[in-house]
Amino acid sequence: MARVRVALVKCDSYDPEVVRTAVERAFSLLGGAESLLPGRGTCLVKPNLLSPSRPELAITTNPEVVKAVVTEVKKVAEGVVVGDSPGRGDTLGAAEASGVAQACREAGVSVVSFDEGLDVRVPEGRVCKDFYVAVPVVQAEALVNVAKMKTHGFMGYTGAVKNLYGCIPGTRKAKFHLRYQGKEEFGLMLLDLLAAVRPAVSVLDAVVAMDGDGPSHGRPRPFGAIMASTDPVAVDSVALRLAGVDPTVVPYLKAAAEHGAGAVAEEDIEVVGDPPESFTIKDFRMPSGNRHRSLLRFGGIMKKSITARPVINLMKCTGCAVCQRSCPPQVISMSRKKAVIDHKRCIRCYCCHEMCPSGAIDLRMGLVARALDRFIDSLAIK
Ligand code: SF4
Ligand code: SF4
Structure with missing residues (x-):
């Protein structure tokens, strides 16, 4: 071929x-x-x-x-x-x-x-x-x-x-x-x-x-x-x-x-x-939601715990509601002019993170994932 x-x-x-x-x-x-x-x-x-x-x-x-x-x-x-x-x-x-x-x-x-x-x-x-x-x-x-x-x-x-x-x-x-x-x-x-x-x-x-x-x-x-x-x-x-x-x-x-x-x-x-x-770049960083995907092979529990979740940064949130309009399953509401995410129903598509004009949504991994992240970084495995 x-x-x-x-x-x-x-x-x-x-x-x-x-x-x-x-x-x-x-x-x-x-x-x-x-x-x-x-x-x-x-x-x-x-x-x-x-x-x-x-x-x-x-x-x-x-x-x-x-x-x-x-x-x-x-x-x-x-x-x-x-x-x-x-x-x-x-x-x-x-x-x-x-x-x-x-x-x-x-x-x-x-x-x-x-x-x-x-x-x-x-x-x-x-x-x-x-x-x-x-x-x-x-x-x-x-x-x-x-x-x-x-x-x-x-x-x-x-x-x-x-x-x-x-x-x-x-x-x-x-x-x-x-x-x-x-x-x-x-x-x-x-x-x-x-x-x-x-x-x-x-x-x-x-x-x-x-x-x-x-x-x-x-x-x-x-x-x-x-x-x-x-x-x-x-x-x-x-x-x-x-x-x-x-x-x-x-x-x-x-x-x-x-x-x-x-x-x-x-x-x-x-x-x-x-x-x-x-052209080679040695320190190209992948996004928070996608680091260490190789760990996903260990199954569902691991998958849930290492997938980053969107978290509203209240200091940066202007209450513009762009995230609410862009959320496919409609799990974002507005309260006191700040966005609130219903994490139980969030499908972690990160459309909100992508669309927020103020950079007010962080993709944050849980404690277990962060510990794994540090451990893997110490081994220099990506
Ligand atoms: S899009 Fe960003 S700034 Fe606007 S309400 Fe949502 S989190 Fe707040
Ligand atoms: S990650 Fe997706 S489902 Fe979850 S709050 Fe953001 S837009 Fe909605």
Whole structure:
């Protein structure tokens, strides 16, 4: 079987010319826009616009990366639009705050909202055969995925594959957290979604990634790379290995490896471009909810005790109720203008942590888990 090619290109800053050159080279290493998007009419470029956030916070795809990708796509596509469905706020607000709207104006393309969807059937779906997908995604002749490399409280990591979750309009996303509460089944659902929308090419903005408690409250981490591939699973697998993380700790990549839904194993991937050794990061921190996943194999009791739970920081909570609106099982109430979580009914999806605009929700492990954490750290096992 031919190996899947992943372009890995050094890019140390968001200087427009540096990014444009890096993205152009990444496309070229994959055969160029002409071969990636042959005969394409309208292309939909999908960045990560998780929330209305400034680009330096590393929550959203950097506007210079979006602009450089649009420039490449415009070489062959008749029409290009840019869109996403944010978890908080609306598309246009998130695009303005993140600088993506201005980048689109400079590139001469429009930002479109993902308010409405169409039913897309995936007969081969493992856990989900029907998705409601944003109209611009369904109507585009090609999807160009432009993700941000970040950690993620629930899945451990979000990159090229998880970015596709934004193809589902607005609050419909919450429904999937209720239906697929386990990490493994949620991961399988993401692979079914990948089969439904099938991007022509996936670009990963890892110039500045995010580690720690991502995807909204982690630490911006200079990584210095632009990656790209026709296989988003392969892009994510390469990115994680560079960060010193076994890709199979991420549920959807483990499932992809088991089900042959993309290239995960090193021997199945051909990295082209700059040498991987020049990117390696040794202290990339996974999020609190996902440390030491290897202990989960010891069973249910261990699983419960080492899974972090969301805890409201009353000093930081402004009472905005964003978390209440974003909680899939509706287990957050407001009392005296502060959020209160019913932990007995909490499914630990961490949507509240992701959406809180004030960073007022911590993911906290219990005493047993913290003791284990310290013990494992002392052994230097991650
Ligand atoms: S925890 Fe965050 S999202 Fe929830 S009410 Fe407080 S500030 Fe708002
Ligand atoms: S409280 Fe937070 S972690 Fe718990 S179910 Fe609601 S959104 Fe998910």
